[in-house]
Amino acid sequence: MEKFLIITSREYLNKITNKTFILSTLFTPLILVGLVFLIGWLASTNNDEVNNVSVVDNSGYIFDKLESTKSLKYVELENFNLEDAKLISKTKSDFGLLYIENFESPKEVAETITFYSEDAPSLTVISNIENQLENILTNKNYKINDIDINKINSNKVYVSLFQETFEGKKTTKVDSAAGYLLGMFLAFLLYFLIFAYGGMIMASVIEEKSSRIIEVIVSSVKPFYLISGKIIGTSLASITQFIVWGILFYGFSFFISTTFGITSTYENNEFMLAAESSAVPEAALKIISSLFNLPLLNIFIAFIFYFVGGYLLFSSMFAAVGAAVDNQTDAQQLLLPVTFIIIIALYVGIFTAENPDGIVSIIFSMIPFTSPILMMMRIPSGVPIIEQIISLVILYSTVILIIWIAAKIYRIGILMYGKKPSYKELIKWLKY
Amino acid sequence: MKNLLFIDSVSKNFGPHTALNNVSINIPEGCIYGLLGPNGAGKTTLIRIINQISVPDSGKVFFNDQELNLDHIKQIGYLPEERGLYPKMKIGEQAIYLAQLKGMDRNTARHELKKWFEKFDISDWWNKKVTELSKGMAQKVQFIVTVLHKPKLLIFDEPFSGFDPINANLIKDEILKLNKEGATVIFSTHRMESVEELCENIALINKSNKILDGNLDEIKKNFKTNTFEVAVNTPDAKDLQNKLKLEYETSAPTFKTIGDNLRMNVKLASGQSSVKLVNFLNKNSRLIHFKEVIPNVNEIFIESVQND
Known part of the structure; x- marks a missing residue:
């Protein structure tokens, strides 16, 4: 036990004093926050650009009703034929040219309107133009056929569903979008962490083996203590990293909220954020608020349990693979099945996001190798506690089994040099 | 003498391959024991x-x-044949770590290590990394780590390779020195001259079986063939050679000397005495060289393995 502590503390100290580790701990949050700002900045500069659309309106009533938007400005070209208009529009380096023929019936007009542009324009631009034209021409049609527009408008009914869970919690479309996003984020985080830390364990096992220090060490301690010390030491390092990240994120969000003047309130059990300045768009506030309305405690506890379980499961497999080979290159090949499992989990996870309670999602969230990722995707939209418990029990029983198998392979593998073992040989090692 | 280590009928299989077959060895306390055998x-x-x-499949080991x-x-202190250190850890730190794994506390380990580092004149390596050292330098550190915790039993597998x-x-x-201070040493090596020089007892393992063990002098006694190296200076070498051939089994000499004109190996049959041979030679010639042929470890090794 004492030796286990010695090993754990060496592995831990070795990890956290590693330069790459320190840099990634300190700079990952900075880079993430920086990225968010960069994307925001790019998006806003993109929006500042104004695109001119020249309009040749032979109908005489459409251009007047076209409304320019922030990014799209309509300019009329008067009395030009199509070829001249095209030329002018091109020389002005317009975004495009809208050519409207004159016909008696708006329907006929609609069938002949053409949009000319340098490149294929984006869907939003096209739908903006189409929507406007549709409205204008429909209204024109109403007028021609003597239909009272005001009557139509006043009789129109708009629907936006109120959503509420059976437990009485109010949800919105934004809420499920936030759940979807958070689920995706957590699943990918879990996947990333399991691979990053599992990879560290494997590298450290291979280092001990290839530097040939392993025989000296196992003559002092049981291999099981060595590998568990390694796994625990590395996981403590990862927890340290989480804590540092947590503090840094908290610091950043404090900084951001004081700079942009965001305040939070609880109303009717609903978490709300309000910005005092207009620097933060309302949509962002809505998403952030709805994040806080998700089952956060459940998500947090589940994340810890699934992270620990998944981490133990995969890192013991990584350790066994590391022990079986002499170098990283051979390891990649043996890791293929492990990678394959994770890719399946992510793939199923994408379906899960669409339909969190589908039968496939439920099955895969019970299979221990895929359950950590799938559960992280499902839980934000709500999973019965009993399902979570069953899935965790299956996960942790498998963890024990896999650790037992991995420890055997590890014990034999660390002293085997030379050719890369096949799976058949690995199974044989279990009987030694 | 009391046995420090008693290996009792140990067998070990790896799948269909038998690595050890019912091997028993006694290792007396305080001796230097050579563990020999082909690769x-x-x-x-x-x-x-x-x-x-x-862990052995069957049999027990008593310490x-x-x-x-x-x-x-x-x-127990063990210096394996395939040995190494953490490439990126400072020498002093990892020596302390390895000592701690052997049960030493941090301060004692540091204190003892400083003494050894001074003794080997390598104190300025303390904060270096293994990648900055040569192979021989790293071996010195490994040797220190092996003996640092003052084990009763030291096991060296090819300790001199790389030096x-x-x-x-x-x-x-x-x-x-460690042996004199009371440590029992097990020595596994292919360098027969160091076995000859250091070991009091040996065991020879071949194809998973122990084929020979015991006190080295006793083993040599059993392996000697009562053959003597003889070199003389005599007026009539031909005549003396014929006379000797008549009485004894002679063969071509396996040694060199100077000042002789007749040189051969003489094998005594049981019942023939070396005193009689010496007297006969003294009577007929000037005796220059007379020595019993004692097989060395190398010959014993090769002969035993080939006959096995």
């Missing part, structure tokens, strides 16, 4: 069993009359 004979497997790295258990780990002659000698002297 792949099972020496490393046996050493790993003594170090509790592997100090107790069945081997985890408490014995700190009484230049000067450092090999330094290490050899330290091993002898």
